[in-house]
Amino acid sequence: MLKFIGKRILQLIPTLIAISLLIFIVVDFMPGDYVQSYLGLGSDVTPERQQEIRELLGLDRSMPIRYLSWLGRIVTGDLGRSLVYSDEVSNIIFGFIWNSFLLNFFSLIIALCIAIPVGIKSAVKKYGPFDNFFTVFSLLGVSMPTFFFALLLIFVFAARFEWLPMSGMQTSIMAIRGYPSLWAQIRDVGSHMILPVTVLSLSSLATLTRYTRNSVIEVINQDYIRTARSKGLKEKVVIYKHAFRNALLPLITILGMWIPALFGGAILLETVFIWPGIGRVLLRGIRNQDLSLVMATLVFYGVLRVLGNLLADISYGIADPRVRVK
Amino acid sequence: MSEIKNDQTTTTTPRLKPEGPWKIAWNRFKKNKVALVGGTGFLLIVLGVIVIPMIFSFNLWRTMELDAGTAISSTVLDSLDEKGVEIDEEFEETFFNRFDEVVRQSHFEDFIEQNELDDIYTQEDINQLFAGEAVGTGRIIRETIFVNLRAHGFELENSDQPPSRENWLGTDRQGRDVMFRLFYGGRISLIVGLLSATLTVSLGTVVGGVSGYYGGKLDAFLMRFAEIVQSIPLLPMMMSISAAMRWVPSERTLLVVVFVVGILSWPGLARVVRGQILSLREQEFMQATEILGISDVSRIFRHLLPNVLAYIIVSATLGMGGAILLEAGLSFLGLGVQPPMPSWGNMIYLANNSTVFREYLWMWIPPGVMIMLTVVSVNLLGEGLRDALDPKEIR
Numbered sequence: 001m002l003k004f005i006g007k008r009i010l011q012l013i014p015t016l017i018a019i020s021l022l023i024f025i026v027v028d029f030m031p032g033d034y035v036q037s038y039l040g041l042g043s044d045v046t047p048e049r050q051q052e053i054r055e056l057l058g059l060d061r062s063m064p065i066r067y068l069s070w071l072g073r074i075v076t077g078d079l080g081r082s083l084v085y086s087d088e089v090s091n092i093i094f095g096f097i098w099n100s101f102l103l104n105f106f107s108l109i110i111a112l113c114i115a116i117p118v119g120i121k122s123a124v125k126k127y128g129p130f131d132n133f134f135t136v137f138s139l140l141g142v143s144m145p146t147f148f149f150a151l152l153l154i155f156v157f158a159a160r161f162e163w164l165p166m167s168g169m170q171t172s173i174m175a176i177r178g179y180p181s182l183w184a185q186i187r188d189v190g191s192h193m194i195l196p197v198t199v200l201s202l203s204s205l206a207t208l209t210r211y212t213r214n215s216v217i218e219v220i221n222q223d224y225i226r227t228a229r230s231k232g233l234k235e236k237v238v239i240y241k242h243a244f245r246n247a248l249l250p251l252i253t254i255l256g257m258w259i260p261a262l263f264g265g266a267i268l269l270e271t272v273f274i275w276p277g278i279g280r281v282l283l284r285g286i287r288n289q290d291l292s293l294v295m296a297t298l299v300f301y302g303v304l305r306v307l308g309n310l311l312a313d314i315s316y317g318i319a320d321p322r323v324r325v326k
Numbered sequence: 327m328s329e330i331k332n333d334q335t336t337t338t339t340p341r342l343k344p345e346g347p348w349k350i351a352w353n354r355f356k357k358n359k360v361a362l363v364g365g366t367g368f369l370l371i372v373l374g375v376i377v378i379p380m381i382f383s384f385n386l387w388r389t390m391e392l393d394a395g396t397a398i399s400s401t402v403l404d405s406l407d408e409k410g411v412e413i414d415e416e417f418e419e420t421f422f423n424r425f426d427e428v429v430r431q432s433h434f435e436d437f438i439e440q441n442e443l444d445d446i447y448t449q450e451d452i453n454q455l456f457a458g459e460a461v462g463t464g465r466i467i468r469e470t471i472f473v474n475l476r477a478h479g480f481e482l483e484n485s486d487q488p489p490s491r492e493n494w495l496g497t498d499r500q501g502r503d504v505m506f507r508l509f510y511g512g513r514i515s516l517i518v519g520l521l522s523a524t525l526t527v528s529l530g531t532v533v534g535g536v537s538g539y540y541g542g543k544l545d546a547f548l549m550r551f552a553e554i555v556q557s558i559p560l561l562p563m564m565m566s567i568s569a570a571m572r573w574v575p576s577e578r579t580l581l582v583v584v585f586v587v588g589i590l591s592w593p594g595l596a597r598v599v600r601g602q603i604l605s606l607r608e609q610e611f612m613q614a615t616e617i618l619g620i621s622d623v624s625r626i627f628r629h630l631l632p633n634v635l636a637y638i639i640v641s642a643t644l645g646m647g648g649a650i651l652l653e654a655g656l657s658f659l660g661l662g663v664q665p666p667m668p669s670w671g672n673m674i675y676l677a678n679n680s681t682v683f684r685e686y687l688w689m690w691i692p693p694g695v696m697i698m699l700t701v702v703s704v705n706l707l708g709e710g711l712r713d714a715l716d717p718k719e720i721r
Contacts, residue, residue, distance in 0.1 A: 018554045026563070029570040139709075143647065143701035145654045148694035151677050159684050264561040268655050282562055283659060286569045298566060301559035309557055 001317065008313050012306055019302045020074070024067045027295050030286075074299060080292030084284060089296045092281060097300075099169060100270070100277035104262050106193065107200035115205050119212025120247075124239060126217060134209055141206025147268040150199045154272070157195060165192050167274035196273045200266060204258065211254050216247040249319055256312020260305040351636075354714040361710015367703030371696075375512035382506040489688050496688040499676065508692050511668035515650055515697070518580050518587075518663065519704075522649035525588030527595060527642045531634075534599025535626050539607065549600070552593035560590055564652065568661045576664040580653075583662050587649045595641045602634040636715035643708035647701040654697050670697045 045053075054060050073080070079089035122131040158166040165171065169192050170185075179185040219225065220243055228238045267279030274280070278297060285293035345353075355361055379387075487497040495504040537548040564586045571582045606612065607630070615625050631638075650670075656662030657671025665672055670693040677683045677690035 014550075015554050015557055019558060022558065022563075023566075026566050026570050030566070031570075031572050139702065139705060140698075143651075143698055143705050145651055145658075145674075145694065145697050145701075147655060147658050148674060148697065151674070151683070151690070151694070155683065155687075260559060264559050267561055267565070268658065271659060279562075282565065286565055286661070294566060298559070298562055301562045302557070305557050305559050 004317050005314055008310055012310060015306055016302070017071075019306070020071055020299065021067065023295060023298045023302065024070060025063075027291050027298070028063060028066075030289060030291060030294070070295070074296075079296040079299075082285070082293040083290045084288045084293065085290075089292055092293065093278065093296055093300060096276055096278045096281050099275065100263060100266060100279065102189075103193065103196055103200060103270075103275060103277060104259070104266055106197050107204060108259065108262060110197065110201040111204040111208055114201075115208035116212055116251075119209045120216050120239060120244060122209070122213040123216035123220060123247075131213070134213075138206040138210050141202060144203075146199055146203045146265065147272050149202075150195070150269055150272040153195050153199060164194055167272075168192060169276055196269050196275055200262070200269055203265065204262060208251075208254070208258070212247065212251060215250040216243060219243045219247045222246075249316065252315045252319060253312045256308045256310075256315070258308075260301065260308040263304060264301060351714050355710060358710045358714055360706050361714060364703045364706025364708075364710055367699065368707055371512065371700050371703065372516065375509045375516060378509040379506055379513070382503065486686055488686075495692055496686070498689055499682070504688055504692065507668040507673060508670075508696060511670050511673055511693065512696060512700075514580055514663055514667060514669040515653055515671070516700070518583050518653045518669070519646040519650040521581075521584040522587040522591075522653075523642045523646035525584060526591045526645050526649075527638055529588065529592035530595030530641070531599055531631065531638055533592065534596035535603060535631060537596065538600035538603030539622070539626050539630065541604070541607075545600070549597070552596050555590065556593040558590060561652075561655065563590060564656060565659060565661050568656060577667055579662065579664040579667065580669070583653050583656060584649075586656075587652050591645065591648070595638070595645075598637050598641070599634050602637065603630050606630055606633050636712075639715060640708055640712045643704060643711055647704040647708065650697060650701055650704070670694075 051060075059066070077090065079093070081087070082089050082092055085092050118134055122128075122134050125131055154166055157164045169189060171188055171192075174184070174188055179188070216239075220239075225238060225243055228242045229235075233242075263278070266277065267282065269275065270277040270279040271283060278300065282294065282297040282301075284290070285297060355365075486499060487493060489496045493503045493505065495508060498504050498507065533548055533552065537545045537552075567586045568579075568582050571585075574582050612625070612629065615629050620629070653662055653669060654671035654674065657669050658675050660672075660675060662671050663669035673693040674690050676686075682689055
């Protein structure tokens with residue numbers, strides 16, 4: 001097992017290098033002059049002096065050299081300074097990451113809690129009314145642009161009826177004055193979370209239900225399920241003990257890939273809900289040509305994705321011994 | 327000639343012609359109600375975006391090439407010059423800087439709302455602009471701008487109108503008919519979807535085909551590469567690449583979106599095609615082509631690929647739905663198709679403005695609904711095609 005994990009981790013290295021190279025090249029092509037945007041538009045620093053700064057920062061060297069030095073800094077944890085937030089990039093990323101995690105974690109939990117039972121029930125009564133309803137539901141869910149759905153919900157629940165807050169993560173006055181109690185803070189953040197979590201979990205629900213359903217269907221048609229049934233086991237035991245366990249395997253893989261995708265997709269929702277998450281940091285960085293911020297955020301997303309894949313592989317290896325041998 | 331043919335058909339006993347795979351697929355497709363609904367819906371939308379913009383007047387067509395801001399910024403200075411406003415280099419620079427800031431970008435809404443240039447250009451600004459020659463110039467600028475806009479097909483006094491008999495879906499912030507933009511923007515969104523799906527499918531098929539057919543080191547390398555591309559975070563990378571390609575003029579930004587979507591989404595199909603080809607390669611008919619000495623290209627494209635065509639078609643259809651959603655998302659973030667070129671995504675972008683979001687629903691709800699209808703019908707079509715073309719169920 002350890003050998004398997006070690007091998008998978010070693011395989012990650014070229015992938016990570018390739019991704020970091022791609023990130024570097026893309027960001028290098030972004031418009032914007034680091035020195036110029038650092039000094040601010042219309043500063044009266046002479047071009048000669050700017051050139052000196054550029055040389056001092058090593059910005060005049062060739063791309064491969066700059067890439068290597070950047071990679072070296074990233075690996076040692078030095079992500080550089082952000083211009084728009086005027087703070088260390090690592091501080092910013094760790095400051096915002098938890099807000100994103102909060103959103104994604106709850107959405108995923110809710111989506112899974114609904115998707116698994118629904119998927120199993122759809123699979124057991126294939127093409128029944130329940131299954132058909134959820135087939136249509138997932139089709140709509142997959143086809144709906146999440147940000148548009150979010151806008152509609154905000155319009156109805158926040159703008160028209162004012163039941164829920166429109167955007168943000170906290171009521172700003174309360175946040176500034178300080179919450180009277182932890183409970184008040186949880187309630188405030190919670191009420192801000194209802195809409196984004198609803199949209200995000202509905203959007204994952206559509207896909208996750210489908211995956212669970214299909215993988216359960218596949219398992220139900222296997223011989224050992226017939227054997228279990230013919231032994232006279234209760235249908236519940238057959239489904240939940242024999243079928244579902246095995247149907248879980250493909251689901252684990254999906255989850256490994258789903259978590260990073262969830263984070264990526266949440267960028268749109270964070271924009272709509274003005275949720276102070278990592279996606280908004282990226283967008284703000286892109287808009288303000290804050291290159292070190294953009295690079296670091298992209299590296300974060302890349303690492304998340306690669307780790308997700310690794311997690312999927314490893315847990316798959318634990319669950320299914322056959323994978324390890326291969 | 328035809329007589330002989332007729333003769334033959336009458337003399338020979340009627341023979342049951344075996345149905346070809348396409349015929350079978352078509353028959354199955356016809357019986358599949360879901361696919362038919364999807365196909366019809368999609369066809370209607372395509373027809374709509376082709377025909378409906380043609381009904382509208384030529385004036386609106388001209389507004390597609392220009393933003394109200396761009397329309398005036400270059401011409402307004404000339405007109406000011408004619409009106410006798412003294413324009414020196416410094417004025418020009420200040421004018422363009424402020425103009426860009428105030429008019430061309432998001433503040434344009436405020437500009438129209440107030441309809442008073444003097445409000446944006448405070449008296450002080452105007453004083454600065456005209457170096458003391460303040461009286462009446464604000465009005466001159468305003469009038470010049472309006473006259474120029476009209477010459478370019480914009481009717482600012484008609485902006486923000488709710489749906490009416492003349493404008494079924496109302497007008498937008500720059501006084502243009504929303505229905506026209508909706509269907510014209512539909513062209514853009516559909517073209518983006520179609521081209522992205524084409525690019526994805528071509529890349530996926532070629533890589534998967536080559537990889538599966540040649541195997542060995544090339545296969546290992548290509549699949550490793552596919553794996554790497556697959557581990558790139560999709561949306562963040564698309565945003566960054568499209569930001570890095572800002573130099574592309576606005577009427578070509580749709581190609582940027584196509585490029586970004588296409589180069590990042592091919593690995594899925596490549597893997598499927600490779601897997602299929604790996605198993606097909608070992609079958610007898612491929613041994614036959616080898617013995618017959620048929621060239622590699624012909625073996626891949628004429629003998630192997632038709633066998634995986636079903637997968638390719640289905641993945642192209644579903645990929646198109648995905649690409650339309652991605653375009654919408656990118657444009658909504660302001661990183662996709664750039665205005666003045668309308669697309670469904672960048673029409674919803676207007677909802678970022680709180681007045682539009684709360685009051686002018688006709689500007690942002692129709693494009694969202696259109697995206698949904700399109701993607702639903704494309705997905706229905708794809709699912710239907712998958713069932714109809716599934717080779718396992720044909721026999």
